[in-house]
Amino acid sequence: MSDIASQTSPAAGPLAGLRVLELGHFVAAPFCTRLLADLGADVVKVEPPGGDPVRQWGQLVDGHAPWWSMHGRNKRSITLNLKHPKAAAIVRDLAARSDVVVENFRPGQLDRMGLGDAALRAGRPDLVVAHISGFGQDGPYRDRAAFGVIGEALGGLRHLCNHPAGTTDLPPIRIGISIGDSLAGLYGAFGIMAALWRRDAARVGDGRGRTLDVALTDSVLSMMEGLLPEYGVLGTVRQPAGSRIPTAAPTSAYPCADGTWIVLAANSQPLFARLAALMGRPELAADPRFVDNPARLANVEELDRLIGAWTGTLTAADCDRRLEAADIPATLIASAAAVAADPQFRHRGMVREVEDPAFGRPVLQAGVVPHVADDPGAIRWPGPAVGAHTGEVLGELGLGEAAVAALRAEGVV
């Protein structure tokens, strides 16, 4: 909890100099600010004295989550007990020095703490304020608890994450990550930059702050392609297709002799002809059952059975080599170990070793996305200790050591 010297390296990337105040926790808002910080923004994250609970999410080493090393990277952490009556004024002072505030409390909660939009803008009228929530800042679901799995199901994604009806009694899967939260964070980052451009651009800027209202549910629905248009025009309800794509064949995951899977996509005429030849069954390409995409879709069960019978005679690695040699798009399904070793990710700096004193050894982290070729962002430091920058940031507000110590004694920071 003690104030340590900031580990800051100089900011790099297109957002260097941008000041962001995060009133966030868990995934959505902190993911949003990670993206901004990766491109160079100065993100000040306000945490309760006990820290963001995500610091202890997932697997732990001595109470520290490796995930935090990445999730909190490039940010400065200050503690503030927002329930203390003196906290709101400090937040307003911080907001006055910021370009953007990002928050993901339940709608209305900041307002009740004296930190509604007007209060945040008191010292910075052109502040961009980004609210991220489960269901949005208005509407009948506004006050519901925002769990990612709920939003993903409401947005239409979970329904498709299943095998076709009648195939299994197992439930539709969660896709293994909090995709709805991260999507909301990513939409937030995009919207923030759009608002800043309009505010700040030399000729077309209007100098106005803007207010974003990003909902996890909306973010999921925005990704759902033809789901709504097809239902509206045709009345068809898109159904889960398991490992396949409903409109193209063959494309699926196929079982290999070693018990793992190979993904291949041979759903064009030349690709399918090459696959048939590779399987030693060149006649399949001219077989009326498989002669074009509609025929292959109509006979996809038999088609996939034949392909699976072939892949089942090979290890996945051998199968992958043969498919690559035949120039047929295919891949093994990468686990964490394969991702970490992947030569393309290594080449592109997408798997990096980051020194982290919390673990006494480098932590593997994903690199910076998007890659700005001529002005790349950077991983400047890993997720800091709780409140590591409290003294430094409050010092920038003009508070001296004694004032900070007094706030600490009062339980404000």
Added chain:
Amino acid sequence: MSDIASQTSPAAGPLAGLRVLELGHFVAAPFCTRLLADLGADVVKVEPPGGDPVRQWGQLVDGHAPWWSMHGRNKRSITLNLKHPKAAAIVRDLAARSDVVVENFRPGQLDRMGLGDAALRAGRPDLVVAHISGFGQDGPYRDRAAFGVIGEALGGLRHLCNHPAGTTDLPPIRIGISIGDSLAGLYGAFGIMAALWRRDAARVGDGRGRTLDVALTDSVLSMMEGLLPEYGVLGTVRQPAGSRIPTAAPTSAYPCADGTWIVLAANSQPLFARLAALMGRPELAADPRFVDNPARLANVEELDRLIGAWTGTLTAADCDRRLEAADIPATLIASAAAVAADPQFRHRGMVREVEDPAFGRPVLQAGVVPHVADDPGAIRWPGPAVGAHTGEVLGELGLGEAAVAALRAEGVV
């Protein structure tokens, strides 16, 4: 194919006045520009005379995909045969009048057509150029065919889209949408706005264009939370967890009496106590097997069996009502029909009826994300016919009707 009068409504939203040139097809680049156009940008989409193939993807009505109505909305379409020697000069002229070019050809392909970065910037040195590709503009996988299902598997997502090992012989699922492509498009939109802010901002702008290199694989990996850090620090390879969350219980999808599923998340002490009471089994909250989250995780099979036995006595709708009354986060799993009828989506303008002459009736579309409360974007018009704005856009380059007719006769447009 004829030039129709532009259906343009006045641009609304923070990106009004921004000029974007799309050299895109399929999903990633067009999704990126849809996001920009939704917030008000003027997007000119260059298509081959036969049109973007996505116009015929998914379900069709008289050869028209309802998806296109949403995917192509708010854009102007011009046709250009990029293989014709006269096309490159027109693209360069269009680029000279643009703030941004977004493209998703295979790496190097535009260069071979005389449309590399330097050529695109010939008349607009500060152009922002966004390249979106499967694997990125460099590295050993650069030239591989970029299928979304491949990138999702390489990025670590597909591995987690499965039931736990030993549960089923079915393959890991594709999540039902081209999530990797859309993620790359969304990261592209964020990066573009970051680059534009740095270029254009009044005080801190540097007037420089920037080059983005967004890979589908990188975009997927960027979302994978603790996958890499946990592997790096602990050597643990994250494994699929099916319908559950590996670190919290109970949270899963449970079978109901009507054959559908209910999602619930009761993975805190008060929530679990309320669930146990609602199930008529209040003693479970104090049962040593379920007394806290670690205990519930250790006994999750038995816990989920007990919950499933209870949900199995109720219809999903009844179960949902009871859970809501008990203030336990839960939801039915929304299909397209449920999404379309959802009162929250309707309230927030996230399900809209858009007039579309291609279908002679309104098309349901997802609304604009992010919602900018004080300057919202808009759905100004649905995806246009191929080349609907060819004459209009070429006219803005100073080409008269006769010149456009000549280009058409030559097969350039």
